[in-house]
Amino acid sequence: MMKQIQQVFNTRNFFRGNFGVEREGLRCDDKGHLVYTPHPEVFGEKLLNPYITTDFSESQVELITPVFQSIDETYAFLEGLYDIVAMEIKDEYIWPQSMPCIIPEDNEIPLATFCECKPGQEAYNYRKKLLAKYGGKKQLLSGIHYNFSFDEELIKELYKKATTDKSYRAFRDELYLKVARNYLRYRWLLIYLLGSTSVIHESYVEECVKQLEEVNEESYSNKGALSYRNSECGYTNKVELFPNYDSVEKYIVSVKAFIEESLIESPKELYSQIRLKAHNNKVFLESLQEEGIAYLEYRSIDINPFDKAGIKKDDLYFMHLFNLFLLFKEESEYVNWQEEALQNQRSIARFGQKNITLLKDGESIQKETWGIEILEQIKEIDKVLDLGQEVLIDQMMIKIKDYRQTYAYQIIGAVKKKGYIEAHLDLAKQYKQEAYNNRYKLRGYEDLELSTQILMKEAITRGIKAEIVDRQENFIRLEKGTNIQYVKQATKTSKDNYVTVLMMENKTVTKEVLDRQGIKVPKGTCFDSLEQALQAIQGFVNKPIVIKPKSTNFGIGISIFPEGGVKDDLEQAVRIAFLHDQTVLIEEFIAGKEYRFLVVDDQVVGILHRVPANVKGDGLHSIGELVEIKNQNPLRGKGYKTPLEKINLDESAGLFLKQRGMNFESIPSKGEVIYLRENSNISTGGDSIDYTDVIPDYYKRIAVESAKAIGARICGVDMMIEDYKCEDNKYAIIELNFNPAIHIHSYPSKGIERKIASKVIELLGY
């Protein structure tokens, strides 16, 4: 083994590979009963959503990650899918356990329904056959399917160094066959380390339940049980089938023989612990024959109730160490290895928590001894390849030595304490709360802008393939059917034309266009030089005006004189504005409050008003304490990673209070609102308040007309309104924004969370 390992020592990151995880889960109600509600409509047609579908039952959701090159990405995406589904199923929960919740008899188990189309009906009929052949309850078992292949460069390197006459394809197939055989030989260890199905609800298959002892009033187990899902109580073929893993050809021949003997109907009915996967699994055998093995699928892993995603990231890391072990581990000549491996699996599944004896090449061996032996070899690999996973391997070492460290032991412990349903529901509720707290973000993509995360999340929800094309630029690619859309920063899309954006970018042009359409804009004058502006400044003295750079955003360089200003101050303001642009506008000041209207596709989908950072007194707490309380809102964070920012008790807030005769220790009376600064930016802890349902249609129409006038499909319309309750035309459009943030409307500090992303997705033609 060492020779082979050292050969590839110089190669790249060994944790690079191709990883994809499928995770099933039953939907249940808050009493732990399987629900009969349909799969949420938002996920679209099941056969077309690559991420979220159902398995056997309509109530059995299946989460499918795309293939990623890293474990971290795969795990994060799986978490993200969980978050999405947990939020879309409203008051239902995802049952966090491979063994079912409270399930009905076969005739009441709802089969997954599909479209009227041919593949849809085939899928439905297939389920009907399974129900008849295997019974419905076992079909409700959920699990983790782990798909992986090695980094192709690694295989190429091994091939290069192997100095063999074989073709690369043959070399590659043999390599994966070896891994598959070794997986089967050593799978007992994975089952031991990850198994979590040590207890069964009474509503499960009667013949299983009746063999067992009661754990508490509703659940059953036997002493030492570790993974019923991997036992005879799990989902298996009618007779145990042993395909031939000697070569791809022999494998195909053996599978075809099973079909001919009517043991199975098709390769997908072969419920083996591992599956060879082809490049095109729709024509599996043909594709395998033509192109060889594409990747492997491990099917032994139970849902881990102690992890929201159903499998811990550490365990995924360990599995890849295990993969490397399987790759390098030389095989014995022992003939009846498949039968022996099955026997070991069953022993571990049923009595893994006990100190049992397994069979190794026909010889007895203590579970612990053999486990340590394997883990030592993995440790050796870790050391030679400098993988830095020693701590993780040591944890597994402890687990093999002490069954009380197993998930199986821990879950049965919780069940004993709280009952089967309660113990699992507690976990499900906790994960649902986490999903809620994560609702504004997409796991694995937290480095992107919030608006982009929200849009991607919505796309994934609807089964639109969402990929990043440029991470730094928040540039993504969406694909469903023939509709391919590129989107930058969530609102820069193909639906807006280029010159419209350039017009919005230019305040002079924006105003001219709106004015031509009879939409009110602040009257203003444009100056191309400081000299020119200073010459004209006398005419603006003591008039309510705003002095601002033509093109900058975010309020930078803007001075406002609501009551008019003296010449010196105006001159100063002009100089400041010219620091930020070559052209400066002096505009009439419009009284009132500013509202951001978000227009998507000629419709106002959100209206927001921002107010400066503030707290509301309760007559008890000090300003400082009130800020602390307000900052506990999970939507408030630091550094724009959340929709709102924490209020900072900084010097400028202190000064602001001091000028008003207060400090952080002052205790405002009940209901009194205390502001902590002048500016209403969200970035300095300001509040965003949803006004979408409050502002009259009169102003919404003006916003829509403004967007139309400039030709924009997605447009942030900043409108000053003197009093929105009066429809008296006292308004002015301050600015049109071509890249409006959507997260501020999606997650305001007060008011309804608006589903903006879905509007954008619909605009994009999905």
Add this chain to the structure above:
Amino acid sequence: MMKQIQQVFNTRNFFRGNFGVEREGLRCDDKGHLVYTPHPEVFGEKLLNPYITTDFSESQVELITPVFQSIDETYAFLEGLYDIVAMEIKDEYIWPQSMPCIIPEDNEIPLATFCECKPGQEAYNYRKKLLAKYGGKKQLLSGIHYNFSFDEELIKELYKKATTDKSYRAFRDELYLKVARNYLRYRWLLIYLLGSTSVIHESYVEECVKQLEEVNEESYSNKGALSYRNSECGYTNKVELFPNYDSVEKYIVSVKAFIEESLIESPKELYSQIRLKAHNNKVFLESLQEEGIAYLEYRSIDINPFDKAGIKKDDLYFMHLFNLFLLFKEESEYVNWQEEALQNQRSIARFGQKNITLLKDGESIQKETWGIEILEQIKEIDKVLDLGQEVLIDQMMIKIKDYRQTYAYQIIGAVKKKGYIEAHLDLAKQYKQEAYNNRYKLRGYEDLELSTQILMKEAITRGIKAEIVDRQENFIRLEKGTNIQYVKQATKTSKDNYVTVLMMENKTVTKEVLDRQGIKVPKGTCFDSLEQALQAIQGFVNKPIVIKPKSTNFGIGISIFPEGGVKDDLEQAVRIAFLHDQTVLIEEFIAGKEYRFLVVDDQVVGILHRVPANVKGDGLHSIGELVEIKNQNPLRGKGYKTPLEKINLDESAGLFLKQRGMNFESIPSKGEVIYLRENSNISTGGDSIDYTDVIPDYYKRIAVESAKAIGARICGVDMMIEDYKCEDNKYAIIELNFNPAIHIHSYPSKGIERKIASKVIELLGY
């Protein structure tokens, strides 16, 4: 007068106003014969082109400027219109004189034709009536119509200070009526100063010609003649008509009376020296009644043969001084002022070059004395208002004292020397050459980018209203009928969608999209940090690569290693690239030459290849001399104001030659091409060579497919081709450019000038 002037002393720029000029001109061939060819089709339907139309005859082009606030803009636009027409009429010329060229008898004069539509037929029938009533030859007289109104702010200021009970409207009408009356009184001076029709061709109206003496074999005059156009030989009503200028009401009554008496058919047949103009001249009398006088039209001015535009800019300046004089000059009570003024006009027209006597309020006065008197008053105005036009007024003073300074004297002098036709044709040819030299630019808009000037020029040619909305940004607005388009920098339009542009802006995304479509792009790796790039650099040693920043343009920060490079050099190149972007690409180097394909609307409209600054030896001249000769091409200028830049004999060129054993004094052998630098940028004197007809369709299709793949309607496709003669797939797309310059294809240094602007205009739906 002085009181009034001082009242407005504090006001703004007195040269601000509203100015529009119409200028007619006969089209003739290179022998001075009126041509019978149709008005060029490119100008579109005559009634719909606001800039370029015909007057009475199909062969009589009429140039119409929009209204500008400054004389400079008006004059420049008029020049621009001349340039456009001069180029579009191919080998014809615009006759530079109010009195016609060689014209046929009435029955052969081609009337202007119009569309089949109702207004078109009305226009045609009107011309037929005029032909019958006045004869065709007089209708061929061309002139300058000068339209103006004062800056409204000036009138408002005068109103404010007038302390009158009248309405503003009444005040304003009275003001313009006073100016109109004074214009009529003092018009003789303008005719004297600007008159240029002192000689007539023998083909003109026989009864005029026969009164005169032969100047030379083909032309006639009388001693002292100054402006036949303003004489009885000019275009006048059948009987002299004197409308009532006392008030708007009386004016309307008097004009209606003329119509009732069948003296004229409609107000537009009133050939007075001045016209009151209404806001809506289609319903002139009604509009005048309702809304008062909008502006005034002066009709006394001859085409100045000594100016391409037909009137000198200085004369336009003087006319506005004259306007101010008319505004401030108090009127006399003399009753028969209109008849007297006409008599003075006729005297000046027929004998203005002589020292004649005029009538002032019934008293005789020497032309010179009166002229000086008026000019002194204008000088006073200039002084009090600090207008700075003393030199100009002094020139007019000289002219009034010395008839040999008049245009009339000068043109007859030229005619005596060369003959009537030759003298004028020489000028027409000179103006046509100027127009050709200006073909890449639009007068009055030379501060804009060349591409924008070219596009505006094309729009104006087609009668599309073209306005600037943001000068610094090269942002324009086009309008014809209901089609309004905003365009920035000539190729940023509503036809491209926003995300397509963002995709082109991002090299990673561009490559990914092209690659997905099976279009070849250089293989490359993207690095987000210097550290990351340096770690990987070993893998690129000695390979042909290009190292470049992800997003910068113009070749900045790019290093090329066609033969591969050593590690140190690559590291250095990576460091340089990271100075310009946060992300750096290392790409395979593609051999061959780079071609810019310009794709507009799925069509390759131009292909360009750039070569470094060079000269071709003739065996006689030194490199320095050859550069000087090459730099004489009017397309070569300095500072991007021309399509090509002059080659600079700078240090780096010297060094480049030195390294090759040459210097600026070296004399290359005949046909030898000497390069002066490495880079092929146009900005350093490089040549642009048109390959549009040379490159096979094979590559054009690839360029079109590339633009389509990214969704671009206007796209610069930079393609490396190893050998364009071979269609062997040895190419790669280097970059897509969303704002391709159009001037480089429109005016290459070698090859056919491509009409790119018309492709863009057509894409925009015109």
